[in-house]
Amino acid sequence: MEYRPRIPREGINVTERHPLSELVILIAGIAAVVAALVVAAFAFIEVAIRWVPPSFESRLFGRLWSADAGSEQEDPRLEAATAVLGRLASHWEGNPYELQLAIMEEQTPNAFAVPGGMIYLTRGLLESVESENELAFILGHELGHFRNRDHLRALGRGLIVSLTLSALIGGSAAESVPRVATTLTQNGFAREQEREADTFGIALVQAEYGHVAGTDGFFRRLPDATAGIGDEFASYLATHPVSEARIEALRSLARENGWSVTGELTTLPRLTSGHSRGS
Amino acid sequence: MVETAINLGIPLLLLIGTYLIGSAVERSHYREIRIRESRSRRFPTVNLRTPPKSWNIVGAEMVTGNVVISIDYFKRFLAGLRMLVGGRVTSYESLLDRGRREAILRLKEAAFERGYNAVINVRLETSRLASSNRKGEGTAGVEILAFGTAVKFAK
Numbered sequence: 001m002e003y004r005p006r007i008p009r010e011g012i013n014v015t016e017r018h019p020l021s022e023l024v025i026l027i028a029g030i031a032a033v034v035a036a037l038v039v040a041a042f043a044f045i046e047v048a049i050r051w052v053p054p055s056f057e058s059r060l061f062g063r064l065w066s067a068d069a070g071s072e073q074e075d076p077r078l079e080a081a082t083a084v085l086g087r088l089a090s091h092w093e094g095n096p097y098e099l100q101l102a103i104m105e106e107q108t109p110n111a112f113a114v115p116g117g118m119i120y121l122t123r124g125l126l127e128s129v130e131s132e133n134e135l136a137f138i139l140g141h142e143l144g145h146f147r148n149r150d151h152l153r154a155l156g157r158g159l160i161v162s163l164t165l166s167a168l169i170g171g172s173a174a175e176s177v178p179r180v181a182t183t184l185t186q187n188g189f190a191r192e193q194e195r196e197a198d199t200f201g202i203a204l205v206q207a208e209y210g211h212v213a214g215t216d217g218f219f220r221r222l223p224d225a226t227a228g229i230g231d232e233f234a235s236y237l238a239t240h241p242v243s244e245a246r247i248e249a250l251r252s253l254a255r256e257n258g259w260s261v262t263g264e265l266t267t268l269p270r271l272t273s274g275h276s277r278g279s
Numbered sequence: 280m281v282e283t284a285i286n287l288g289i290p291l292l293l294l295i296g297t298y299l300i301g302s303a304v305e306r307s308h309y310r311e312i313r314i315r316e317s318r319s320r321r322f323p324t325v326n327l328r329t330p331p332k333s334w335n336i337v338g339a340e341m342v343t344g345n346v347v348i349s350i351d352y353f354k355r356f357l358a359g360l361r362m363l364v365g366g367r368v369t370s371y372e373s374l375l376d377r378g379r380r381e382a383i384l385r386l387k388e389a390a391f392e393r394g395y396n397a398v399i400n401v402r403l404e405t406s407r408l409a410s411s412n413r414k415g416e417g418t419a420g421v422e423i424l425a426f427g428t429a430v431k432f433a434k
Contacts, residue, residue: 005320007313013376015369019302019357022369026360 034164045156049149054096054117057152061116068102068118076269077126078103084132085119085139091207097146109218113142113151132266133205133214140201147200150193195249202250202259211263212254219243297352305373312380319387323397330399330430338431342398344386346423347408348378375421379403382425395429402426 010016082101089095097117104110109125119142129135145151206212254261330336350358354370361368382403390398408420 005323007316007320013379014372015367017369019298019353019370023357023360026357026364030360030363 038160038164041160042157045153045160049152049156052149052152058098058116061114062098062118065100065102065114065116065118068104068120075103075126078121080132080269081121081126081135081139084136085143087208088136088140088143088204091204092143092147095143099143099146111138111142113145115151115155117146128218129268130217130265131214132268133209133212133263134217135268136208137201137205137212137215138218140204141194141197142201143204144197144200145193148193148196150197153193195246198246198250199253202253206254206257206259209263209266211260212250213261213263214265216247216250219247293352294356297354301351301353305377308377308381312377312384315384316380319384319391322387322391324383324387324401324427325397325399326401326427328400330397334397334430335433336430337433338395340393340395340429342386342389342393342395342427342429344382344384344389344425346378346382346385347420348374348423349420350374375405375423378421378423379425382423386425386427390427390429393429394431396432398427398429400428 078101085099085101089097089099100118102118102120103126104120104122106122107124108122109128110122111119111125113119119139121138125138129138202212202215205215251261253259350371354374357370358368361370383401386398386401402425404422404424404426406422406424408422
């Protein structure tokens with residue numbers, strides 16, 4: 001037997017494909033599939049939230065936040081806010097929620113609704129509101145989110161985004177669920193949802209006080225937050241429509257319905273030293 | 280913002296860096312492999328269990344050629360993407376191909392240096408040294424061992 005040394009050609013054991021083209025094809029393909037799945041899941045959520053009764057929602061999520069509720073009951077402003085919330089909710093016919101209020105120790109003025117009927121107000125918000133009417137509108141706005149089930153939608157979307165991300169880049173989904181429940185419910189509303197919540201909120205204020213004076217007070221102080229960014233740009237980026245646009249929308253709503261934009265403002269209890277106390 | 284930039288920027292830089300370095304290393308390794316293969320191609324290295332009858336063998340010894348290789352960040356990233364959809368993990372193919380060929384070359388060199396004329400009964404073994412998980416703990420390493428019986432012909 002003769003030994004015939006011959007070197008086989010390259011590319012038998014190795015697929016000759018450029019690694020960068022492989023990278024591009026894989027990323028594009030996976031991104032397309034993931035995007036399609038996310039869109040499908042978002043559509044599913046739109047259907048699913050109609051089938052989740054508020055009672056079930058409260059049972060499911062109520063326990064998550066119940067530790068926060070009432071922990072600051074001695075705060076006179078929170079007490080006042082709770083009373084206002086109760087009166088506002090009485091104008092919401094068929095309100096299925098058992099509403100609760102809690103303070104979040106944060107200086108940035110903000111409020112958000114989380115599943116199960118809980119509304120969080122930041123310490124900064126409670127300190128900066130100047131009248132009960134202003135606070136009432138903010139609470140009414142959050143009630144609007146409840147009525148439109150925006151909080152569930154945001155939660156569902158947030159969960160899907162977080163699950164997708166953790167599936168793709170790793171990390172435990174379980175540990176991110178509570179974080180998502182708060183942060184994304186807080187930030188995840190679209191501009192259209194904000195506008196509808198505004199509309200609902202101002203109607204509740206009108207029903208309670210007989211006028212809508214003071215409702216724009218909060219927005220008037222908001223622009224500081226977006227100072228420095230061009231208005232158009234900010235409006236495009238922000239999930240909250242720029243304050244001016246929202247104030248204008250509220251004014252025209254009041255005009256159409258013949259609501260009075262002037263009236264006596266109800267004062268809030270004075271601040272106690274409570275704001276310096278950490279939680 | 281800064282956090283996001285760091286979280287995205289570092290892996291991106293790692294990807295670009297390891298791609299550039301990794302592909303340069305791979306190209307030069309292949310160049311070297313081809314030269315050594317063509318130089319040693321007349322040295323019979325076969326996987327027959329027994330030598331051909333015509334060979335007049337006067338000595339024999341076991342020889343080994345051993346390589347330990349590790350994957351780079353870019354190849355692992357590519358393989359991770361591939362894992363989602365299945366199919367050929369091309370980024371590992373070239374790596375293992377290089378490893379096997381290098382191991383056989385070292386086997387030949389070991390036998391040649393000791394004055395043998397051929398290696399029969401060549402076998403290849405692959406074993407994983409350590410696993411590499413996504414947290415970057417441990418080193419992904421594969422050992423490729425080529426071993427066989429070096430034989431000496433009568434003059």
